[in-house]
Amino acid sequence: MEREAEAEKIKAVAQAQRAAETSAIRMQQLLAEKEAERVQAEIEDGMFLARQKARADAEQYRLEREAAALRSKLTPQFLEYALIQALTNNSKIFFGNRLPALLLDTRAALAGAFAGFEAATGGSAVGDAREQEEEQQQQQQQQQQQQQQQQQQQQQQQQQQQQQQKLSMGPL
Numbered sequence: 001m002e003r004e005a006e007a008e009k010i011k012a013v014a015q016a017q018r019a020a021e022t023s024a025i026r027m028q029q030l031l032a033e034k035e036a037e038r039v040q041a042e043i044e045d046g047m048f049l050a051r052q053k054a055r056a057d058a059e060q061y062r063l064e065r066e067a068a069a070l071r072s073k074l075t076p077q078f079l080e081y082a083l084i085q086a087l088t089n090n091s092k093i094f095f096g097n098r099l100p101a102l103l104l105d106t107r108a109a110l111a112g113a114f115a116g117f118e119a120a121t122g123g124s125a126v127g128d129a130r131e132q133e134e135e136q137q138q139q140q141q142q143q144q145q146q147q148q149q150q151q152q153q154q155q156q157q158q159q160q161q162q163q164q165q166k167l168s169m170g171p172l
Contacts, residue, residue, distance in 0.1 A: 072132070
């Protein structure tokens with residue numbers, strides 16, 4: 001009987017060890033699954049963040065380009081054109097002597113608003129456009145000067161060639 005009790009005790013211990021090992025293996029599997037899920041979530045979060053950052057950067061670039069285009073477009077000539085367009089789209093008809101004065105008053109108000117805008121933006125809107133126009137004019141002048149110099153050089157070369165031909169022919 002003691003042997004049977006010991007055998008049963010050994011069996012119970014072996015079963016308990018197997019159950020403990022099985023439980024440990026299951027816990028390791030669960031931990032590995034949770035770790036894999038965490039890593040996958042980190043990767044997905046990183047991808048989402050990268051996409052959102054790329055979209056935000058693209059939107060910022062688009063807005064900067066649009067603002068630059070609008071700044072270069074905002075010139076006194078464009079404002080006057082916009083004024084004329086607005087006045088021609090006006091469905092009201094005015095009669096009387098004050099119409100030219102009304103137009104001039106509106107232009108003066110727009111000029112004041114434009115000056116205020118220049119002051120608020122540091123004069124960059126018109127300044128940039130004027131600087132660009134001046135740079136273009138300078139470049140055109142430089143190109144014209146270079147072309148004139150090239151033409152003069154070509155003429156001098158032709159004259160030298162003609163003189164050499166005359167000298168090589170000698171007196172007839």
